[in-house]
Amino acid sequence: MLPALHCPAVHTAESLAREISQWRADGHTIGFVPTMGALHEGHIALVLKAMEVCDRVVVSIFVNPTQFAAHEDLGTYPRTLEADSALLAAAGCHLLYAPSVEEVYPDGFATTVSVEGPAIGLESDARPHFFAGVASVVARLFGQVRPDIAVFGEKDYQQLMVVRRMVSDLALPVTVLGVETKREADGLALSSRNVYLSPAERMRAGRLNVILRDLAHALEDGEPAARALEHARILAASVFDAVDYIEVRDADRLEIVGEGPLARPARVLAAVRVGKTRLIDNVPANPARRG
Known part of the structure; x- marks a missing residue:
């Protein structure tokens, strides 16, 4: 060899x-x-x-x-x-x-x-x-x-x-x-810490990107940020062992956006814990995609 x-x-x-x-x-x-x-x-x-x-x-x-x-x-x-x-x-x-x-x-x-x-x-x-x-x-x-x-x-x-x-x-x-983030087939972001996940934890970890994508799509469809965030946080809390944050920030400066519909490109960011492993991820949300 x-x-x-x-x-x-x-x-x-x-x-x-x-x-x-x-x-x-x-x-x-x-x-x-x-x-x-x-x-x-x-x-x-x-x-x-x-x-x-x-x-x-x-x-x-x-x-x-x-x-x-x-x-x-x-x-x-x-x-x-x-x-x-x-x-x-x-x-x-x-x-x-x-x-x-x-x-x-x-x-x-x-x-x-x-x-x-x-x-x-x-x-x-x-x-x-x-x-x-x-x-x-x-x-x-x-x-x-x-x-x-x-x-x-x-x-x-x-x-x-x-x-x-x-x-x-x-x-x-x-x-x-x-x-752009490289991902597994189920959307989980590639990370050196993914090796810490047990098989059962790995299955739950794959839900993070799904939740963030759904939140981004809701924002792009014009749903007020406060309502869309509340729904995503409740869902994440039912899946993960802890949710450090799920936030919507301005894409360029990471400033907090308002509670209403998006007025400019944003980023949806999250950190959650699955077992002892802390995972982070983010996706874009662009109001220009509406309609």
């Missing part, structure tokens, strides 16, 4: 800089996909998009400790570097950057990025530490990779909006692209 292919990899910022400098000297544009590993088809879709728009693509794998609270799953978060490298090689990725914690946060590191705007509410209500950790590590990785284009998934829609806001506010020379 042939040995599995592996993506060329570097583990230090110094080695990464040498590769990037050579690519720049050769006139190449650089795409970047930051990940925490445990890669699946959703991640590979981001890599393929980056390859479509750039000459060279770097994927980082770094389980970022600053976005986990003490009670969260940092220690048990899946780490599958060998399998991830093989997936990236099969996709044609040019370089894997897999730094240590010390390489990203060296001794004496003392700077974080404070975020508001689209970071307020939703995920921040349950995880108030989260987006400062995300913004800080993404800014740090942007500085190390120096990409022209960075690609993020729409599954983490609030994260995408936070990164876009940070890039705009700090005038970072990076274009941020979003890629």
Whole structure:
């Protein structure tokens, strides 16, 4: 049996800089996909998009400790570097950057990025530490990779909006692209945490996207947001072990929309718990689709 292919990899910022400098000297544009590993088809879709728009693509794998609270799953978060490298090689990725914690946060590191705007509410209500950790590590990785284009998934829609806001506010020379969520046959968004679901939990998890789609369709048909949300929340509470939130927000700025019919493009976002697993998802709702 042939040995599995592996993506060329570097583990230090110094080695990464040498590769990037050579690519720049050769006139190449650089795409970047930051990940925490445990890669699946959703991640590979981001890599393929980056390859479509750039000459060279770097994927980082770094389980970022600053976005986990003490009670969260940092220690048990899946780490599958060998399998991830093989997936990236099969996709044609040019370089894997897999730094240590010390390489990203060296001794004496003392700077974080404070975020508001689209970071307020939703995920921040349950995880108030989260987006400062995300913004800080993404800014740090942007500085190390120096990409022209960075690609993020729409599954983490609030994260995408936070990164876009940070890039705009700090005038970072990076274009941020979003890629539509990849899903299982029943609509469940692909996620590294789906492996935690038991078979019975997995069946219930598939209902999340159905509930969100139905809510989005009701909004697009002109139903007042308050009434449509109430119905969706009652249904979700009957299916899942806990509902952290189901909300309708403005699609561009994540501002709260009014209680009446939609007047502008929106995003329906949710976080629920199935057993011990927390799942997030979102779908668009566009009043322009009416009629």
